[in-house]
Amino acid sequence: MPPMSAKQFARLARIVHEDTGIYLAETKRGLLSARINRRLRALRLADYSAYCDMLDQPDSAEERRALLVAITTNVTAFFREAHHFDFLAQQVLPPLLAKARSGGRVRLWSAACSSGEEAYSIAMTVLEAIPDAARHDIRILATDIDPDMVLKARAGRYSEERLHGLSSARRAKFFTAAPDGLAIRPEVSELLRFGELNLHKSWPFSGRFDVIFCRNVVIYFDVPMRQNLWGRFASVLNPEGYLMIGHSERIDGPAANRFRAVGTTAYKVAQDRADQSN
Ligand SMILES: C[S@@+](CC[C@H](N)C(=O)[O-])C[C@H]1O[C@@H](n2cnc3c(N)ncnc32)[C@H](O)[C@@H]1O
Structure with a gap:
């Protein structure tokens, strides 16, 4: 997979922010690409731009949910902060x-x-x-x-x-x-x-x-x-x-x-x- 360019990162970060309110700083570029590489492979897409194009389609609700699942951090525990x-x-x-x-x-x-x-x-x-x-x-x-x-x-x-x-x-x-x-x-x-x-x-x-x-x-x-x-x-x-x-x-x-x-x-x-x- 070619590395994620700054432009591709900015496009993806905008989509994530629109959908979830989650703000991804540029320092999260590596993390973001690691988390969505599996989606790209599953969808047989060549690069992150193709993925952004897909997310910008009107029928992209399902893939936007998959993106959300991939990027959320779900760390938790029973009686955390007791x-x-x-x-x-x-x-x-x-x-x-x-x-x-x-x-x-x-x-x-x-x-x-x-x-x-x-x-x-x-x-x-x-x-x-x-x-x-x-x-x-x-x-x-x-x-x-x-x-x-x-x-x-x-x-x-x-x-x-x-x-x-x-x-x-x-x-x-x-x-x-x-x-x-x-x-x-x-x-x-x-x-x-x-x-x-x-x-x-x-x-x-x-x-x-x-x-x-x-x-x-x-x-x-x-x-x-x-x-x-x-x-x-x-x-x-x-x-x-x-x-x-x-x-x-x-x-x-x-x-x-x-x-x-x-x-x-x-x-x-x-x-x-x-x-x-x-
Ligand atoms: C780190 S976990 C915290 C779980 C629990 N509150 C705790 O403190 O252990 C953060 C959770 O926030 C959820 N989350 C992120 N953005 C959200 C949003 N816009 N609306 C609702 N939940 C969101 C994530 O899916 C994730 O499960």
Whole structure:
């Protein structure tokens, strides 16, 4: 395969940005070509320009999805950045439990769930705090742009090596044996709803969220897209709602004053501003 030229890289980076909001710096040229070489071989295309031409065709939706699958970084783990789950258990869930027990609606959102570990970690934390959660109106929405990841997440099956970070008590309580590792128990899955969702497109929700986890994804976005997202999160959170972000991320831009830090990379919507844009 001839090396990817700067022009070809710029064309591909523009397409990726258009579709996903992911910003690829020129330093990512090698990474991008390594990730899409397999697509070029599978499609028997001579070079990256031919691939760009294909992506620019009106009927390119399927290949654009394949490109997206190839370029997304899906690294995740159960109870990754564990302090968020401690915070959830100690600070966030107690008042939500009271709300749920009095018939209220409780919604949590894993907004870039990858293969599901983050969403299931939220569900396990909820079940530890509220064992009868399924009898109340408590749901966890788990979404990702990558259709392959959403399928994996929904399947809820994990090989032994993906389970590091999980205590033996949690393994026993929330998983059952599966031929290729462990499978999430139905009483955990029933709290979850999975779907494909591009954070930069419209969000088909009618209600608001009590908690949003959007961790380790905005690092891939450019500044305007990232800052726009903070404002959108503030607008779909309940007045007492929380936003958890990744360890190397920060809330910046015009929407920053709509949040206040309440823990390590944990934020609460500033109460008097929650309804600003509604
Ligand atoms: C590194 S993983 C983070 C997973 C999890 N949140 C965590 O912290 O462990 C980043 C995820 O963001 C997803 N993603 C990238 N761009 C996205 C977009 N525009 N909308 C929704 N998800 C996106 C990727 O597909 C990937 O699964």
